[in-house]
Amino acid sequence: MQAIYYSMTDLYGNKDSFEVIYPELFNEKKYIENKKLNNNKIKINQIDSIKLDNVSFSYKDKKNLNKININFKQNQKIGIIGKSGSGKSTLIDLILGFIQPSEGKIQINTRSIENLSLNNIRENIGFVPQNIFLFNDTIEKNISLDKKIDEQIISQLSNICLLSDFLETNKIDISNDKIGNYGKMLSGGQRQRVGIARALYNKPKILILDEATNALDSLNQNKIISNIIEYTNVNIVILITHNTNLLKDFDKIIVLDDGNIVAEGTFKNLEKENNLFNQLKKNFDNN
Ligand SMILES: Nc1ncnc2c1ncn2[C@@H]1O[C@H](COP(=O)(O)OP(=O)(O)OP(=O)(O)O)[C@@H](O)[C@H]1O
Numbered sequence: 001m002q003a004i005y006y007s008m009t010d011l012y013g014n015k016d017s018f019e020v021i022y023p024e025l026f027n028e029k030k031y032i033e034n035k036k037l038n039n040n041k042i043k044i045n046q047i048d049s050i051k052l053d054n055v056s057f058s059y060k061d062k063k064n065l066n067k068i069n070i071n072f073k074q075n076q077k078i079g080i081i082g083k084s085g086s087g088k089s090t091l092i093d094l095i096l097g098f099i100q101p102s103e104g105k106i107q108i109n110t111r112s113i114e115n116l117s118l119n120n121i122r123e124n125i126g127f128v129p130q131n132i133f134l135f136n137d138t139i140e141k142n143i144s145l146d147k148k149i150d151e152q153i154i155s156q157l158s159n160i161c162l163l164s165d166f167l168e169t170n171k172i173d174i175s176n177d178k179i180g181n182y183g184k185m186l187s188g189g190q191r192q193r194v195g196i197a198r199a200l201y202n203k204p205k206i207l208i209l210d211e212a213t214n215a216l217d218s219l220n221q222n223k224i225i226s227n228i229i230e231y232t233n234v235n236i237v238i239l240i241t242h243n244t245n246l247l248k249d250f251d252k253i254i255v256l257d258d259g260n261i262v263a264e265g266t267f268k269n270l271e272k273e274n275n276l277f278n279q280l281k282k283n284f285d286n287n
């Protein structure tokens with residue numbers, strides 16, 4: 001009963017998004033047609049760049065994103081910041097093909113996203129959502145999901161994502177101990193670390209973190225991000241965060257406000273000249 005109530009609350013909370021995905025989920029005919037369509041689409045081996053060209057997304061006459069231009073290139077760490085509701089997660093939903101632009105184009109490796117297989121894109125992008133869903137099985141299974149368990153990768157990821165710290169202290173066996181429904185036997189920060197390890201299991205070149213480390217202290221957030229840069233194949237990082245301090249050595253920070261890009265630059269530049277950046281930084285630092 002608790003589980004049903006939990007899911008219902010989740011659905012009500014995300015009613016707007018649910019209205020968009022409902023037809024996809026329950027229109028079986030369309031789903032099969034889409035699947036057939038997807039099979040005919042181009043598959044790529046790795047993602048080298050993602051370009052948003054004048055992309056807008058509207059829902060019920062409200063423009064949630066307005067004429068967005070961004071070019072994500074190799075060996076770049078990009079931060080995205082903005083108030084709650086400014087459109088950060090919507091931007092990611094567009095890149096992952098969960099929603100389609102109302103205007104403009106998205107290109108992956110210079111090919112239009114419309115011609116690419118969405119399953120293939122999602123296999124090539126490591127994505128950690130704002131809310132990570134863990135199920136009642138071992139941590140190892142929660143990381144590998146339906147793929148074969150490779151103990152060497154699991155052990156590497158356990159170090160990179162700082163899982164080993166809490167596994168040892170709490171005497172949790174990564175291969176044998178179940179973590180309860182929704183991972184309820186773990187803390188919020190521990191769940192997030194498992195979520196990041198899951199996103200890295202496929203060895204993606206591009207990693208998107210949507211406020212995926214906010215339950216961890218700043219020191220460990222920084223440590224995980226630098227571990228990812230140093231020890232994995234990831235060469236494009238897109239980090240959505242309210243913690244601007246994580247973005248000090250990032251190549252670019254994009255500031256979103258009410259669906260518009262209102263500023264972009266490095267931490268130092270924005271600190272010097274952008275009011276909204278400084279306001280967001282102050283809000284976070286004072287909390
Ligand atoms: N799939 C969707 N369909 C329609 N509207 C949506 C969808 N997803 C989000 N929205 C709306 O778009 C706006 C931007 O939401 P979004 O989730 O992108 O904000 P955000 O910047 O990620 O905020 P937060 O920091 O709270 O996570 C909100 O007004 C939200 O209600």
Ligand SMILES: [Mg+2]
Binds near residue numbers: 088089090130210
């Ligand atoms: Mg969001």
